[in-house]
Amino acid sequence: MNYPVKLLISCCFVMSTLISCAQQKEKTAKPVIKVTMSDKGNEIATLGAGCFWCVEAVFQELKGVSTVTSGYMGGAEPNPTYKEICTGTTGHAEVVQVHFNPEVISFDQVLRIFFTTHDPTTLNRQGADAGTQYRSAIFYHSDEQKAQAEQVFKEIDKSDLWSNPLVTEITAASEYFEAEEYHQDYFSLNPNQGYCRAVINPKLAKFRAKYADLLK
Numbered sequence: 001m002n003y004p005v006k007l008l009i010s011c012c013f014v015m016s017t018l019i020s021c022a023q024q025k026e027k028t029a030k031p032v033i034k035v036t037m038s039d040k041g042n043e044i045a046t047l048g049a050g051c052f053w054c055v056e057a058v059f060q061e062l063k064g065v066s067t068v069t070s071g072y073m074g075g076a077e078p079n080p081t082y083k084e085i086c087t088g089t090t091g092h093a094e095v096v097q098v099h100f101n102p103e104v105i106s107f108d109q110v111l112r113i114f115f116t117t118h119d120p121t122t123l124n125r126q127g128a129d130a131g132t133q134y135r136s137a138i139f140y141h142s143d144e145q146k147a148q149a150e151q152v153f154k155e156i157d158k159s160d161l162w163s164n165p166l167v168t169e170i171t172a173a174s175e176y177f178e179a180e181e182y183h184q185d186y187f188s189l190n191p192n193q194g195y196c197r198a199v200i201n202p203k204l205a206k207f208r209a210k211y212a213d214l215l216k
Helices: 002-028 051-060 109-118 143-158 194-210
Strands: 043-049 065-073 093-100 136-140 169-172
Touching: 043 051, 043 109, 051 065, 051 093, 051 109, 051 194, 093 109, 093 136, 109 143, 136 143, 143 169
Parallel strands: 136 169
Antiparallel strands: 043 093, 043 136, 065 093
């Protein structure tokens, strides 16, 4: 094979490789963060505040909230299972995705309820639940959500609501993985389960008393 032909083949091979790499990068590129909207124009908030059974039970009772789903966010492993999450090695946090109508309840109100219905001062822990999967976290879906989260964080941190500094993580939303079916609507379906009676019931009682005007 003469030199010009060999050079042409080599050039074609290099170009093919570059195109393939570019296509692969395009597939794995981080998406631009935009406000995530659900059906009927509802906005989505993604929050981590310890065990998602508790957080789900709280936000399900608010006016303007259409759905709340439990899941995982913030880790590197794809399609994690609950068993894997419980090891604390995947990097994911237990979260809820709250679909809400911003004309009925604002993101600001959602954040203030978030900061007052769990302890945002304990690093990687909520009560007896310990591990990075139980960290306090706000995963924002837009620059607007980020700005609001940072503002509310500063206000709460400077207030006398909590005696210790806030440790809540504020980070861009990453891929969300919905938790297994048996985790969804957990409190409503299992009100007499031990954890529900000992932990969730007292939390809900305090929440209902404080936010009675916002309940469905």
